[in-house]
Amino acid sequence: MTEAGTEERQALHQRLERVWANPPGWRSLAAVNHTTIGLRFMATGVVFFLIAGVMAMLVRTQLALPAQDIISPDVYNQLFTMHGTVMMFLFAIPVLEGMALYMIPKLIGARDLVFPRISSLGYYCYLFGGLIILSSMVLGMAPDSGWFMYTPLSSAEYAPGPGSDFWLLGITFVEISAMAAGIELTVSILRSRANGMSLRRMPIFCWYILAMALMIVFGFPPLILASVLLELERAVGMPFFEVAGGGDPILWQHLFWLFGHPEVYIIFLPAAGIVSTLIPVFAQRPIVGYRWLVLAIILTGFISFGLWVHHMFTIGIPKLAQAFFSVASMLVAVPTAIQVFAWLATLWTGRVVYSLPMLWIIGFLVVFVCGGLTGVMLALVPFNWQVHDTHFVVAHLHYVLVGGMLFPLIAGFYYWLPHLSGRMPTRVLGNWGFWLTFIGFNVTFLLMHLTGLLGMPRRVYTYEPGLGWDWLNLLSSVGGFIMAAGIAMIILDIALHFRFGRPAPRNPWGADTLEWATGTPPVSYNFASLPDLRTRHPLWESPELPDTIASGEHGLTDVSHGRREIYGSDAITGKVRHVIHLPGNSWWPLFAAMGLALVCVSLLVRVYPLALVGVVSALVFLLRWSWENGAHPSAALLVHGESHDPPLHSRTTDGPGLWGMVVTLMANGTFYLSLIFGWLYLWTASPGWSVPEGEQIALWLVIASGLALTAAWMDFEGAVRALRRGVDQGLQRRFWRAGLLGGGHVALLLWALRDASLAPTALAHDAVLLVMLVYVLGHGGLAALLTVLQAVRVGKGYVGRHVPYEPVVVRPFWVYTVGIFWLSVAVFLLLPMAWGTPA
């Protein structure tokens, strides 16, 4: 390259860096860049992993020999509960989310995710929630009912301390981050791919992450609802899970496993994405059966939602229903098998380079296939009954989770380490780390299958000698410590790596995907220019791409306006439709997360006025954050003669915010449907269900409030339709009117609630009704508030004919609010009148 070319490239780099760089020092807490946030997620997840690993070692120490009393039963219960909780909620999911947040923009040729501030909010919710949960361990009051918190063991009667509250509030707080990542990743993958990257040209990893993200969107809300209900039961006595009050503890199991089983695949899919990315690189050929893999991913995403009852085979469900879930559980092995055969075929037909990441991939194949096979065994009802709650299940789940997630994760970690550090991993320490972990893992858990088959129940803190479990437990414990030594070796390797690792060449593994065109370590803006793509293997077919990208030979190199910009593309074809202007670094996400943390801690210590302060402050911070949007000077001020080829997204009616709103409402709708499921379940299955006599809520008042809500929505809808046609006359007036009508709806519904004769602490029936009313009220209030804000923004000139975007984003929220209102009236108020009380 000529000297002038180098200088030009350097100048472009500096211009981009001024716009995209993180603030220095402690102010980097306001950073929102996806590389930074992704790394924070992963680093925090690793710390939680090590803490949970130490808990596992304590458990194995206690179980090494029979009749030991190194750890008391109480502490043992806390240890195994926290081990599972931390590993699942604070390590596995967040670390994979972090990896996806880090990787996805680089793989799809974008400079950042579409909602960077939401990533930042998600991280802080994760961090604060994780610290709150772990603090319970330090305080000696950790949850002790097992990681799936079955009622009534976790209810106030059998778990009177605050342990369960730490779990319920902390996990719900952490789940905000999962939901944020799910929404963010879905919209980013669908709407911000490089120009020309159609669905069939997407890197296979993106399909996996898209499925994972959508599974989070649909999978987490049932658990969030269950946690809210159980916390309400524990805090104020609403008997959702108490038979005496008309509740049912089995409802918890349904809601938990509606989340819990898809959760396994939420963890497995991104890990399988790593495998499907690495194998073609090391086999030096494209993956065999790309379409088959896409098919398998889609199948897994759906079928894994139809298995939850196989965790509940022993609770007395009719045999026919068990048969449905047994068959579905076996069927989910089909898409997994498709993937395994595609990987084997790729390896078979390629020229495999057995480097360190491949070692972990092979370890994955061995361990995961074994775990999958025991999974098929557990799908068989009679076998499941025999080994239920034994160490066989513990062995199975560790084979699936460690084999299916940890091994690929470490493979991916070593693979992308040069991307992060600019150095190559070392072979010697890396090999030691692998073999110690692999051998230690199998010694621990292969034998544990046998311990379980010999009848050892899980979660017992000790056992008598002479039951045939002694030597198996001892060897399992020895294996556990060998595995721990392997993990320690990997940590040592990484610590030395950043100082002594050999500098990595560009694209060191000879990969085909775009992340290796970002520079190692990556620059804050990923790509100096955004290329057009016509292939699934850009770096194999155009090895010069990193150079031409860095030289600014492709799109979107102008940053003189000071905005962070990426392409917004068509979800199917990947053709550019507009330019998305992204928000920059901000303190609002941190402040909002602090407000939510205040809510969480206040509820824990039961100082409810303080919780209200937290709610209000979080809401204020979130709304203030939303203020910097559209044509706001800190977003994209409207200027005369700005380019419309392509236009800025806020000048259109179809940007990422609209998609984000729709995906958020999909999650919200799942939450609401879970509530309806709970209502109908209790109605039909709860042994003590009881319905009070007479009309408890004035139906006419509820309907009057609904009419006000519907009128408000129609007004808003009319205004948005006019805006879409380019007419903004009377826009502000209509928004004010819609907001006020929405306020009228809230007032009427509050009146109905005040006059209602509900006894929510006595009857599950009334408790569910109250939750429904509060849910509907919250939505009506928020819709009105957002509309009033829109009215004010119209007055400021941030919204209008030339900037029609925001009302279009708010519109689905109105549709949803009106929809759930009338559905609630039908299902919660009218249907019971028609149905009556079951015998």
Place this chain on the structure above:
Amino acid sequence: MIPGWTHPVHLFAGLVIWSLWFVALYGGLSVGCAVAPPAAEQGALTWLNGGLLMLTLVVTALLAYAAWRCWRLAPAGDAQRFVLRVAVGVYLVSAGSTLAVGLPVIVYPPCV
């Protein structure tokens, strides 16, 4: 040719139908057993099993038909072939899953 068949919604439509059928199957069984449980002595020959079997067969046939339609249209343009081929697989597996999961209704009594 129906242009709608090449729409990406067919990448997952079969499984959405499968999911709705699954909810109807399990929900129908549960509500049926709560409202009007057939006697255990009747074995699998009950109105409830019959209804669930009919539903299963209808949905299986619908999904199989959709798979056949996508298969027939597959030699379309390059971009569309991807959607159509994956859609064939999705519809076929959905049909197979529907039949496999639903078939136990011919064996077991519903509410025992």
